[in-house]
Amino acid sequence: MKALLKWKKAWSIAVSVALLVSSVSLPAFASSVIDRNRLGSITINLSAADFGGTESPAGVRFSIYQVAALSDSGKYYLTNDFLGSGLALEKLSTAYEASAASKELENYVSSKNISGITASTDANGTVSFHNLALGYYLVLQSYDSSNPNFGIISDPFLVAVPMKSERDGSLIYDIVTNSKCEPVCGAVILQKVNDEGQFLPNAVFRLEKKVYTSESIPSGVESGHDSKGTYYWKNMIFSLTTNRFGQLAVNGLSFGEYRFIETSSPDGYILDPTPHEFRINQRGSAALINGKYEAASGSVQTITVHNRSTPPSSSVPPASSSTSSSGFNFPKTGGSIFYAVCTLVGAILMAGGATLFVISKKKKTMFKP
Structure with a gap:
């Protein structure tokens, strides 16, 4: 061949x-x-x-x-x-x-x-x-x-x-x-943005290619079967990181089907595990121009991936799962019964003292000349 x-x-x-x-x-x-x-x-x-x-x-x-x-x-x-x-x-x-x-x-x-x-x-x-x-x-x-x-x-x-x-x-x-055949290949540009369209740097992706085979499937890879036969997803590039414009680009891709999978999200954003598939079927190349990737020749695939921000944590502490109707918080299972009894007795004594004080004040007022 x-x-x-x-x-x-x-x-x-x-x-x-x-x-x-x-x-x-x-x-x-x-x-x-x-x-x-x-x-x-x-x-x-x-x-x-x-x-x-x-x-x-x-x-x-x-x-x-x-x-x-x-x-x-x-x-x-x-x-x-x-x-x-x-x-x-x-x-x-x-x-x-x-x-x-x-x-x-x-x-x-x-x-x-x-x-x-x-x-x-x-x-x-x-x-x-x-x-x-x-x-x-x-x-x-x-x-x-x-x-x-x-x-x-x-x-x-x-x-x-x-x-x-x-x-x-x-x-x-x-x-x-x-036909005038020469080695041909294509390119892809991935753009990472948030819901407001702002660029997201430091997102990390893995690039995989769909490979059809009649031989045994390598262990530890995702595989399947479609109208073309049995296939598996082959790791091509393990780590690609978006730049300050939220971009990454790959040149020299032979014709076929590929996908990007996010492996690390930017700080403050939720990881997107969704595979983003695309096909290379036309020649093209991408170049870095003034810090941004642009199509330099031919046709270049462009993929936009969104990230949602991490929900803010609540500043109000969660209520105890066991709260008494009187407003006193009792210890959870495994706590000390002694401390619970002491707390209850102390509350009763304080209430009784307050009652005696009020009665005493009333008596003094009654017998005042």
């Missing part, structure tokens, strides 16, 4: 270089060399290896956009949709520059909401676009929410129709290529 992936990557690089050479060389051809009446096609091939060998290559959507058309003089010019893109075709002299331009064009398409031609791969992982006018085409994989497991497995790339064959210099109008 590794050898196949290396071969596919090497082939993709070779195709990219060939497409670049064709795009640079074509403007030098006279218009009489190119068959102006002929249309072209682009065919893209995928395989299960593009998904790690675990998914079917069917149903992956690609879209193509005509970035430049071919003039009668045999030179390219930008189409109306891409006039404002700033693309300079004559400056694409290396594969790196072509790749960078493709990614910039991808962002341009998204920001301008440009429509393309879209089709999906068949059961063999093949998708074809026919009857194409001659020119430059941008190829993008379209994210499909109905098939979220696919993620984005192909980088954007440019194709020239026709292209020049490196073997004999002939023009190729029907282009066949593999």
Whole structure:
């Protein structure tokens, strides 16, 4: 499998270089060399290896956009949709520059909401676009929410129709290529706040990944079974702490399902044991900018977790569970009976003394001359 992936990557690089050479060389051809009446096609091939060998290559959507058309003089010019893109075709002299331009064009398409031609791969992982006018085409994989497991497995790339064959210099109008696959990964930003929306630093989380397996489950982990098979939650990072803006971020996550679990709450707040699950299915990265994490490229998952503050303790001491109707508190079980009797006798004597005092005062008043 590794050898196949290396071969596919090497082939993709070779195709990219060939497409670049064709795009640079074509403007030098006279218009009489190119068959102006002929249309072209682009065919893209995928395989299960593009998904790690675990998914079917069917149903992956690609879209193509005509970035430049071919003039009668045999030179390219930008189409109306891409006039404002700033693309300079004559400056694409290396594969790196072509790749960078493709990614910039991808962002341009998204920001301008440009429509393309879209089709999906068949059961063999093949998708074809026919009857194409001659020119430059941008190829993008379209994210499909109905098939979220696919993620984005192909980088954007440019194709020239026709292209020049490196073997004999002939023009190729029907282009066949593999997707331009590179190692792709995503990112996530977690934001910790209280009920008032204030940032909460010093919250600690554990990151886990959902792993499907046909082998024995490791001991001491949470596991289960769903439509995809048997899985368990694998510890990826044991301790992640939110910064002064209540944030933490993780880059370099391979596509799949993950969850955050809070292991320590900020002072004065209640621990939230709820697992917060999310899926990585598009490439992206996060960067620390002026102390805050922000999306630096692509699509970045953002999760907001709330903490409730700890209820304040009461300043009034709790009443005794055994209080007499006369207002005297007697000792709990195991206390001294002697002290209870003494207390009661003392109360009686005090009451009797007060009564005698009142009677004595009345007698003196009665016999006063």
